[in-house]
Amino acid sequence: MIINANRRVYLDHSATTPLDKEVLSEMLPYFTEQFGNADSVHSFGSDAAFAVDSARRKIAEILGVKSTEIYFTSGGTEADNWAIKGIAEARKKKGKHIVTSSIEHAAIMSACKQLVAQGYEITYLPVDPFGLISPSDLSSAIRSDTILVSIMLANNEVGTIQPIKELCEIAHSRDVLFHSDAVQAMGSIPVSVSDLGVDLLTLSAHKFYGPKGVGALYVKSGVKPDKLIIGGHQERTMRGGTTNVPAVVGMAKALEIAVRDLEKNYKHIKDLRDYFVDSIQKCVSHVKYNGEIKNRLPQNANFSFEFIEGESLLLNLDLCGIACSSGSACSSGSLEPSHVLLAMGIPPEIAHGSIRFSFGKENTREEVDYTVNKIQETVNKLREISPLFAEFKGDIKSV
Ligand code: PLP
Numbered sequence: 001m002i003i004n005a006n007r008r009v010y011l012d013h014s015a016t017t018p019l020d021k022e023v024l025s026e027m028l029p030y031f032t033e034q035f036g037n038a039d040s041v042h043s044f045g046s047d048a049a050f051a052v053d054s055a056r057r058k059i060a061e062i063l064g065v066k067s068t069e070i071y072f073t074s075g076g077t078e079a080d081n082w083a084i085k086g087i088a089e090a091r092k093k094k095g096k097h098i099v100t101s102s103i104e105h106a107a108i109m110s111a112c113k114q115l116v117a118q119g120y121e122i123t124y125l126p127v128d129p130f131g132l133i134s135p136s137d138l139s140s141a142i143r144s145d146t147i148l149v150s151i152m153l154a155n156n157e158v159g160t161i162q163p164i165k166e167l168c169e170i171a172h173s174r175d176v177l178f179h180s181d182a183v184q185a186m187g188s189i190p191v192s193v194s195d196l197g198v199d200l201l202t203l204s205a206h207k208f209y210g211p212k213g214v215g216a217l218y219v220k221s222g223v224k225p226d227k228l229i230i231g232g233h234q235e236r237t238m239r240g241g242t243t244n245v246p247a248v249v250g251m252a253k254a255l256e257i258a259v260r261d262l263e264k265n266y267k268h269i270k271d272l273r274d275y276f277v278d279s280i281q282k283c284v285s286h287v288k289y290n291g292e293i294k295n296r297l298p299q300n301a302n303f304s305f306e307f308i309e310g311e312s313l314l315l316n317l318d319l320c321g322i323a324c325s326s327g328s329a330c331s332s333g334s335l336e337p338s339h340v341l342l343a344m345g346i347p348p349e350i351a352h353g354s355i356r357f358s359f360g361k362e363n364t365r366e367e368v369d370y371t372v373n374k375i376q377e378t379v380n381k382l383r384e385i386s387p388l389f390a391e392f393k394g395d396i397k398s399v
Contacts, residue, residue: 006321007320007321007370008321008323009321009322009323009363009367009370009371010323010360010362010363011322011323011324011357011358011359011363011367011371012323012324012325012356012357012358013207013299013358013359013360014156014157014159014184014207014297014299014300014325014356014358015325015358016206016207016212017206017207017208017209017210017360018209018360018362019209019210019211019250019254020209020210020253020254020257022253022257023209023210023211023250023253023254023257024250026249026250026253027211027246027247027249027250027253028246030048030051030245030246030249031246034047034048034051034245035048036048036245037242037243038051038052038234038242038243038245039232039233039234039242039243048243048245051245051248051249052072052243052245052248052249053067054249054252055248055249055251055252056070056072056248056252058252058255058256059203059216059251059252059255062255062256062259063191063192063193063201063218064192064193064194065193065194065218065220066221068221068236069218069219069220069221070216070217070218071216071217071218071219071235071236071238071239072214072215072216072235072239072243072244072248072251073214073215073216073217073239074213074214074215074241074244075204075205075206075212075213075214075215076105076107076181076183076202076203076204076207076215077107077215078215078228078229079202079203079204079215079216079217080105080107080108080111080150080181080202081107081110081111081228082217082225082228082229082239083148083150083179083200083202083217083225084098084108084111084112084115084148084150084179085111085114085115085225085226085228086225086226086227086228087147087148087177087179087200087223087225087226088115088120088147088148089225089226090224090225090226091147091148091177092120092147094145094147095143095144095145095146095147096119096120096121096145096147097120097121097122097123097143097145097146097147098112098115098120098121098122098123098146098147098148098149098150099122099123099125099138099141099142099146099148099149099150099171099176100112100122100123100124100125100149100150100151101124101125101127101133101151101152101162102124102125102126102127102339102343103127103131103152103155103157103158103160103339103340103343103344104150104151104152104181105152105156105181105183107181108150108152108181109339123141125137125138125141125151126343127160127343127344128344129344129345129346130160130291130292130293130344131155131158131160131290131291131292131340131343131344132160132162132163132292132295133151133162133163133167135163135166135167135170138151138167138170138171139170142170142171142174142176146174146176147176147177148176148177148178148179149167149168149171149176149177149178149179150178150179150180150181151164151167151178151179151180152180152181152182152183152184153180153181153182153184153185153191153196154182154184154185154188154189154297155184155291155340156183156184157302157338157340157341157356158290158291158292158296158300158302158340158341158344158356159184159291159292159296159297159299159300159302160291160292160295160296161185161189161292161295161296161297162295163295164178164180164196164197164198165195165196165197168180168196168197168198169197172197177199177200177223178197178198178199178200179198179199179200179201179202180196180198180200180201180202181202182201182202182203183202183203183204183207183215184207184297185297186203186204186207186208186255186258187207187208187209187254187255187258187259187262188208188262188266188269188297188298188299189262189266189297189298190262193218198218198220199219199220199223200217200218200219200220200223200225201217201218202215202216202217202218203215203216203217203218203251203255205247205250205251205254205255208254208255208258209254209257209258209361210250210251210253210254210255211246211247211250211251211254213244213247214244214247214248214250214251215251216251227239227240229241261361265361266298268361269298269299269359269360269361269363270298272359272363272364272365272368273298273299273300273301273357273359275365275368276301276357276359276368276371276372277289277301279368279369279372280301280303280372280375283372283375283376284305284375284376284379286305286306286307287303287304287305287306288303288304288306288346288350289301289302289303290302290303290304290341290344290346290354291344298359299358299359299360300356300357300358301356301357301358301359302354302355302356302357303354303355303357304341304346304350304351304353304354305353305354305355305379306350306353307353307383307386307388307389307392308353308379308382308383308386308389309352309353309382310326310352310353310354310355311326312382313326313353313355313375313378313379313382314326314355316378316381316382317371317374317375317378320374320378322370322371322374324355324356324357324358325355325356325358326354326355326356337351337352337354338351338354341354349388357371
């Protein structure tokens with residue numbers, strides 16, 4: 001195999017995206033000249049507070065909500081934790097049952113796990129082989145003591161988009177609040193809070209070419225989660241901690257650009273992804289394309305390459321300068337097969353050979369050609385030394 005260390009192709013946009021240059025220039029003054037603390041009463045503080053207010057208004061306007069319904073957080077993980085734990089605590093007198101799905105991000109899964117230790121009950125809805133949740137399963141799961149349903153808008157590993165509007169209507173018809181993690185969807189597909197009807201929604205800026213370490217939780221007026229982070233009176237007393245002014249400014253700018261360019265980027269990214277998927281299916285044998293075909297994020301392509309380990313393919317592609325992922329970024333330190341793929345009924349040995357490629361606005365067709373070529377070369381090489389492949393071909397008799 002030829003190693004090309006000079007060549008770098010980034011196909012891991014679901015893990016994070018590069019900061020947009022327009023976003024960076026909007027943020028820079030708030031690191032230097034306009035460095036004030038947004039809570040200070042003097043003019044340095046009020047300049048910073050004005051920037052934070054403008055960012056909040058811009059985000060609210062894009063989402064079609066009131067600016068008082070947007071709370072800044074340190075990212076998607078905090079917003080997810082806050083939604084789950086905050087509603088659980090606030091509504092515990094009504095009940096201690098929460099419904100979520102079996103394919104949520106670790107930020108939801110871990111919060112739910114912690115609640116179980118505190119006497120809450122969690123129902124994890126199953127998904128079909130494409131990663132879709134069935135509305136009738138949700139309907140049957142809701143009980144008189146259910147206080148919250150939390151289902152992600154789009155999955156980070158396979159890109160499946162859930163029918164949130166319909167699921168939300170079911171929850172509301174039974175007087176249950178609805179939270180959705182829109183971290184992967186925001187900036188990739190149109191997201192309208194009023195159309196979805198959700199009570200809480202999670203965002204994270206670094207997934208749409210904004211800075212890392214900043215996100216937001218939309219909380220519908222009248223819905224009152226308990227606080228997660230306590231301290232000062234920031235975020236209208238709901239979340240303590242000095243506001244990260246440059247990050248918040250950057251998040252608003254990134255969202256503005258993402259929505260402004262959504263149509264153009266959607267087409268470009270989807271065309272590249274479809275071209276990639278077609279090419280892989282033509283050039284590589286024994287591959288399974290995981291996830292929904294139609295209700296799917298444009299950037300996501302998740303493949304299981306049979307008879308090889310995803311990690312080996314990932315590392316070999318990295319040597320060729322190609323960045324992709326063998327699971328979600330947060331769990332890629334683990335060698336366990338993905339809980340998402342297992343929930344979709346993919347056998348563990350096939351889930352082990354799965355790789356997520358996620359495209360972005362700066363990728364090119366030429367990069368796709370280079371990647372397909374390297375995948376083909378690497379998969380062939382790994383299969384040559386794979387006992388499973390030898391057994392499959394009949395070269396080795398199993399004992
Ligand atoms: N939710 C989903 C679906 C994600 O993909 C991620 C990040 O990978 C998160 C939540 C966590 O967001 P953050 O990285 O901002 O903490």
